[in-house]
Amino acid sequence: MDIANYIYLSALLFTIGAIGVVVRRNAIVVFMCVELMLNAANLAFVTFSRVHGNLSGQVASFFTMVVAACEVVVGLAIIVTIYRSRRSASVDDASLLKR
Amino acid sequence: MTTSTNLVFLIALPLFSAGLLLLLGRIADKWGHIFATLVSASVFVIGAMEFFAMQGREGEARAATQKVFEWISVGTFQVDASLLLDQLSICFVLLISGVGTLIHIYSIAYMSHDRDRRRFFAYLNLFIAAMLLLVLGDSYLNLYVGWEGVGLASYLLIGFWNQKPAYATAAKKAFVANRVGDVGLSLAIMIAFTQFGTVTFAGVKESASGASAGALTAIGAMLLLAAAGKSAQFPLQSWLGDAMAGPTPVSALIHAATMVTAGVYLITRSNFIFDASPTAQLMVVIVGAITLLFGALIGTAKDDIKKALAASTMSQIGYMILATGLGPVGYAFAIMHLLTHGFFKAGMFLGAGSVMHGMNDEVNMRRYGAIGKVMPITAATFGLGYLAILGVPPFAGFYSKDKIIETAFNAGGVEGILLGGATLLGAAITAFYMTRVIVLTFTGTKRWDENAHPHESPFLMWAPMAVLAIGSVASGFLLNSGSALVNWLQPVVNEHHEHHAEEFLPPIVVSAMALIVVAIGVAFAVLKYRSVPVVAPENVTGFTKAARKDLYQDSFNEAVFMRPGQKLTAGLVTTDYKVIDGLVRMVGWVVQISASSIRNIQNGYVRSYALIMVLGVLALVAAVWMVTL
Numbered sequence: 001m002d003i004a005n006y007i008y009l010s011a012l013l014f015t016i017g018a019i020g021v022v023v024r025r026n027a028i029v030v031f032m033c034v035e036l037m038l039n040a041a042n043l044a045f046v047t048f049s050r051v052h053g054n055l056s057g058q059v060a061s062f063f064t065m066v067v068a069a070c071e072v073v074v075g076l077a078i079i080v081t082i083y084r085s086r087r088s089a090s091v092d093d094a095s096l097l098k099r
Numbered sequence: 100m101t102t103s104t105n106l107v108f109l110i111a112l113p114l115f116s117a118g119l120l121l122l123l124g125r126i127a128d129k130w131g132h133i134f135a136t137l138v139s140a141s142v143f144v145i146g147a148m149e150f151f152a153m154q155g156r157e158g159e160a161r162a163a164t165q166k167v168f169e170w171i172s173v174g175t176f177q178v179d180a181s182l183l184l185d186q187l188s189i190c191f192v193l194l195i196s197g198v199g200t201l202i203h204i205y206s207i208a209y210m211s212h213d214r215d216r217r218r219f220f221a222y223l224n225l226f227i228a229a230m231l232l233l234v235l236g237d238s239y240l241n242l243y244v245g246w247e248g249v250g251l252a253s254y255l256l257i258g259f260w261n262q263k264p265a266y267a268t269a270a271k272k273a274f275v276a277n278r279v280g281d282v283g284l285s286l287a288i289m290i291a292f293t294q295f296g297t298v299t300f301a302g303v304k305e306s307a308s309g310a311s312a313g314a315l316t317a318i319g320a321m322l323l324l325a326a327a328g329k330s331a332q333f334p335l336q337s338w339l340g341d342a343m344a345g346p347t348p349v350s351a352l353i354h355a356a357t358m359v360t361a362g363v364y365l366i367t368r369s370n371f372i373f374d375a376s377p378t379a380q381l382m383v384v385i386v387g388a389i390t391l392l393f394g395a396l397i398g399t400a401k402d403d404i405k406k407a408l409a410a411s412t413m414s415q416i417g418y419m420i421l422a423t424g425l426g427p428v429g430y431a432f433a434i435m436h437l438l439t440h441g442f443f444k445a446g447m448f449l450g451a452g453s454v455m456h457g458m459n460d461e462v463n464m465r466r467y468g469a470i471g472k473v474m475p476i477t478a479a480t481f482g483l484g485y486l487a488i489l490g491v492p493p494f495a496g497f498y499s500k501d502k503i504i505e506t507a508f509n510a511g512g513v514e515g516i517l518l519g520g521a522t523l524l525g526a527a528i529t530a531f532y533m534t535r536v537i538v539l540t541f542t543g544t545k546r547w548d549e550n551a552h553p554h555e556s557p558f559l560m561w562a563p564m565a566v567l568a569i570g571s572v573a574s575g576f577l578l579n580s581g582s583a584l585v586n587w588l589q590p591v592v593n594e595h596h597e598h599h600a601e602e603f604l605p606p607i608v609v610s611a612m613a614l615i616v617v618a619i620g621v622a623f624a625v626l627k628y629r630s631v632p633v634v635a636p637e638n639v640t641g642f643t644k645a646a647r648k649d650l651y652q653d654s655f656n657e658a659v660f661m662r663p664g665q666k667l668t669a670g671l672v673t674t675d676y677k678v679i680d681g682l683v684r685m686v687g688w689v690v691q692i693s694a695s696s697i698r699n700i701q702n703g704y705v706r707s708y709a710l711i712m713v714l715g716v717l718a719l720v721a722a723v724w725m726v727t728l
Binding site: 018021022023025030091092094095096 | 702703706709713
């Protein structure tokens with residue numbers, strides 16, 4: 001199988017994730033889309049690791065996973081807190097920063 | 100030159116007293132007036148002691164100096180705060196402290212109902228200190244300090260009752276008109292410094308003989324401007340009439356006897372400059388001649404007794420200024436007229452104050468009449484001053500004014516005839532308006548207000564008037580006997596007893612002419628004012644209307660200087676607001692508008708931030724891609 005297809009898939013996943021982040025309102029869905037983008041990046045790392053024949057890409061993908069795990073912990077905590085105080089998980093409702 | 104250690108006390112004592120009374124405030128209310136009067140009297144005693152000490156010294160040693168401290172010392176330029184008491188200064192010291200003390204005594208009674216009497220006396224002492232510094236300074240710079248000091252004291256005292264807006268305005272007017280003159284004095288000092296590198300009288304006198312005619316004329320003209328401002332001479336005379344807003348003792352001391360004669364002092368002191376510049380002398384003579392007629396004409400139409408006397412003061416100082424412009428022969432006569440005028444005019448002002456005191460502060464002479472019967476002492480002292488100002492022999496004015504008329508005729512040629520004619524005409528008009536004052540005030544029928552109950556003033560008021568009246572009678576004879584004052588002043592004004600100009604007319608003829616015109620003036624006034632309407636008649640000649648309005652000097656000043664000046668400042672304010680501020684405001688406005696449009700990007704929506712981030716990354720990638728290609 002042509003190795004380029006992995007890159008196409010990675011790009012496709014990343015685009016879907018990015019569009020999801022921009023268009024969706026539900027914080028949980030936005031969060032999932034961010035995870036999708038991270039995983040698309042991971043796929044690209046692993047593919048390039050294969051192409052270059054060394055392990056650097058695979059190591060990088062482990063770092064990404066660690067960062068993603070941390071991000072999930074912090075991010076979910078924020079979402080839950082906002083939901084508790086505002087009874088809504090919509091990111092558009094949490095627009096207090098402009099004031 | 101003798102060195103003295105007492106001169107500084109002449110200035111320090113009244114200055115200390117003024118500061119003390121102002122700082123202590125109400126605590127000093129009970130004794131402030133007595134303290135100030137004692138200080139003034141002690142200044143007179145010190146001055147008299149110095150005078151007798153001077154009599155005991157001869158020639159060069161007569162003048163005394165005292166260096167108080169080193170004031171300015173820059174490179175080769177040095178000005179000391181030092182005092183000079185010479186034959187000229189001592190005349191002024193005695194006049195200022197003597198008349199000043201009498202007026203202090205008078206004011207104790209005159210101001211007794213005023214709750215701010217202590218402040219009044221503090222200002223009077225401040226005036227005495229500044230005026231003495233003016234006449235005792237040994238350089239133009241020291242004189243300038245005193246010059247400004249008397250301006251300040253005059254301002255404070257004219258506006259003493261500043262709860263009345265008109266009086267506060269009068270004070271401001273006097274101050275502003277004086278500023279114009281002060282600019283002249285400071286310019287004269289600057290020119291003297293650039294030309295001669297020194298500002299002391301002695302230094303300038305030494306260098307003046309070798310200086311260019313242009314520089315001397317410029318200094319002379321600027322000094323004349325200064326004198327015109329302080330001495331209410333044409334064209335800066337308009338403030339003196341309004342200055343009568345001050346309490347009457349102030350009018351007597353500052354605006355009749357002493358401060359307004361500072362211009363005469365300045366010109367006499369600067370005789371070495373005027374003697375070397377005939378152009379400047381001519382200007383002085385012209386200003387003096389114009390003012391003596393101007394003041395006299397204004398005096399004929401004023402119903403306010405103080406304003407009539409103020410116009411007379413203006414006119415009499417015109418005589419003095421004219422005399423100083425006549426060269427070395429004139430200075431001594433100018434000073435003699437200044438001293439005699441100090442007596443009789445201060446006396447008449449105090450008399451006017453006494454009448455006002457008895458008439459509930461009424462100043463309109465049309466509401467007086469027949470006051471001579473109820474206030475005999477005031478009438479007598481005023482009458483003696485009247486005879487003195489008319490120049491009736493043997494009263495004081497006869498000796499001083501006739502000498503000026505004589506000297507004016509002796510100036511020679513057309514100039515002599517013009518000046519002599521002007522002084523004679525002035526004498527006639529003086530006789531007319533002073534007789535008018537006497538007739539309207541002391542004789543005739545009662546035209547009093549219903550509430551007026553005139554009565555003779557208390558002893559503290561009539562005693563100073565009596566002393567001044569004695570001065571009005573005797574001072575001229577004493578100063579003139581054996582040419583006492585002329586000889587006394589000779590070292591200062593450099594008069595060499597040679598009668599270089601031949602006499603135009605013998606003195607006896609001049610005196611006779613003067614007496615005849617005075618008699619005409621008196622007769623005319625007596626006939627004209629046999630009956631006096633209480634309200635000033637409206638159907639009068641255009642000339643009287645003009646004189647009532649100070650010959651339109653105020654209107655002229657307003658039209659030529661004040662309104663264009665106001666327009667100029669209003670235009671500058673508009674320019675400042677519209678152009679300068681407009682630019683500044685435009686910068687702020689541009690920033691505000693651009694910021695509020697850019698602010699829309701910061702809308703608080705996470706999704707739009709994410710979109711911008713994505714677009715940014717895409718742009719970055721595109722840029723990198725472009726570069727690597």
